[in-house]
Structure formats: C-alpha cells, structure tokens
Amino acid sequence: MKAAPEAQKRLLDLAELDTTLDRLAHRRRTLPELAEIDERSKLYARLVTQVIEAETEAGDLAREQAKAESDVDAVRTRAERDQKRLDSGAVTSPRDLASLQSEIASLHKRQGDLEEVVLEIMERREAADTKVTDLIAKRDEVRAELSAAEERRDAALAEIEKEVAEVQGRRTTVAGDIPADLLKLYEKLREQYGVGAAMLRGGRCQGCKVALSIAEMNAIKAAPHDEVLRCEECRRILVRTAESGL
Ligand SMILES: [Zn+2]
Numbered sequence: 001m002k003a004a005p006e007a008q009k010r011l012l013d014l015a016e017l018d019t020t021l022d023r024l025a026h027r028r029r030t031l032p033e034l035a036e037i038d039e040r041s042k043l044y045a046r047l048v049t050q051v052i053e054a055e056t057e058a059g060d061l062a063r064e065q066a067k068a069e070s071d072v073d074a075v076r077t078r079a080e081r082d083q084k085r086l087d088s089g090a091v092t093s094p095r096d097l098a099s100l101q102s103e104i105a106s107l108h109k110r111q112g113d114l115e116e117v118v119l120e121i122m123e124r125r126e127a128a129d130t131k132v133t134d135l136i137a138k139r140d141e142v143r144a145e146l147s148a149a150e151e152r153r154d155a156a157l158a159e160i161e162k163e164v165a166e167v168q169g170r171r172t173t174v175a176g177d178i179p180a181d182l183l184k185l186y187e188k189l190r191e192q193y194g195v196g197a198a199m200l201r202g203g204r205c206q207g208c209k210v211a212l213s214i215a216e217m218n219a220i221k222a223a224p225h226d227e228v229l230r231c232e233e234c235r236r237i238l239v240r241t242a243e244s245g246l
Pocket of ligand 1: 198205206207208209210231232233234235236
C-alpha cells in the first residue's frame with residue numbers, strides 16, 4: 001500500500017486520539033463509584049429484607065400482646081363478677097361462699113400470672129420495635145449514600161462523555177486527512193492489536209518497543225517514502241518521521 005508521508009504521519013495523531021479514547025473508556029468502566037454503588041445496593045437490599053423481617057416480628061408480638069391483654073381482661077371481668085356476687089349477699093350457703101371465695105382467689109392468681117406474661121411480651125416487643133427503628137435508620141442512611149454515589153457517578157460520566165465528544169470531534173477532522181484505504185487498514189489493525197500505528201523512533205518501533213535490526217533499517221531506508229510499512233514484530237503500521245534514525 002502507498003500513501004503520502006504526511007497522511008502516514010496523521011496516523012500518529014489518530015493513534016494518540018484513539019489512545020485517549022481508550023483511556024476514557026477505561027476510566028468509565030473503572031469509576032470507583034461503580035464498585036461503591038454495587039456494594040451499597042447489595043447492603044440496601046439486605047437491609048430492606050431485614051426491616052421487613054423485623055416489622056413482621058414486631059407485628060406478631062403486638063398481636064400476641066393484644067391476645068394476652070384480652071386474656072387478662074376476661075379473667076378480671078370474671079373475678080369482678082364473682083366479687084359482686086359475694087358482696088351482694090345473695091350467696092348464703094357456707095359451702096357456696098367458700099367455693100366462690102376459692103374461685104376468686106384462683107382467678108386473682110391467674111390474673112397475676114397472665115399480667116406477668118403481658119409484661120414479658122411487652123419487653124420483647126419493645127426490643128423488636130427498637131430493632132425496627134434502628135434498621136430503618138440504617139436502611140435510609142445506606143439509601144442516601146447510594147443516591148449520593150449515583151449522583152457522583154452520573155457527574156463523572158457526564159464529564160467523561162463531554163471529553164469523549166470533544167476527542168471524537170478532533171478524530172473526525174484527523175481521519176478526514178487520511179486516505180480511505182490507509183484508514184481502513186489502520187482501523188483493522190486497531191481492532192486486532194488495540195493500536196493501529198506506531199512511530200519509528202531512533203530505530204525502535206514505539207508500538208512494541210522492539211529495536212529494528214540493521215537489515216530491517218536498511219530495508220526501510222531503501223523503501224520509497226510513500227510505501228506503507230509494517231512493524232515485523234507487532235504488525236502495526238510503522239510511520240517514519242524525522243526522529244526515526246534513518
Ligand atoms: Zn512494533
């Protein structure tokens with residue numbers, strides 16, 4: 001392939017812009033915010049589940065407490081009713097009186113036991129409610145951190161996109177100075193090797209950093225100026241400049 005030396009040199013400008021684009025793409029993929037968002041998202045999802053579990057537990061205890069309180073009420077109502085009967089004087093038989101008093105005593109004992117149960121549930125419920133409050137606070141804190149990281153990521157991405165657009169604009173201009181067949185070869189090599197063209201500087205390919213042999217340098221010296229050369233080592237287009245050491 002043949003191309004004017006000036007067009008070949010433009011490949012080096014193009015390669016530099018492409019390297020910048022690669023660097024920007026790498027930065028976009030490796031933003032520290034991405035790892036942070038990933039970590040916070042997982043933690044947030046875990047906390048959402050934990051809040052639901054804790055709320056369920058607190059709800060169960062609330063129902064358990066209501067049930068125990070209603071048991072206490074039932075026993076108290078029955079004891080009060082018995083007490084009224086006793087106080088009314090309607091029961092006169094000593095045996096019935098003794099039986100009634102014995103029932104009242106046992107109802108009081110039962111009420112005391114049930115009140116103990118209520119207190120024990122209330123303590124567990126208080127702990128469960130505190131757990132719900134703490135988990136909700138933690139969940140909301142993580143959500144806020146997640147949102148902040150997302151905002152920083154979006155700002156960083158917008159910044160990168162702006163730079164990419166600017167570099168691509170310059171790239172379009174440079175590509176316009178390069179003949180279509182040379183550009184096509186460059187693009188193909190770029191796809192294969194990451195970089196399509198490299199400068200020959202001081203007898204060394206700047207793409208793979210390998211020094212050319214004397215025989216290779218002599219062959220290059222003998223080659224016409226518009227001949228498109230390739231590095232034998234890395235296959236990139238080898239561009240001659242004043243610094244090539246020829
Ligand atoms: Zn090379």
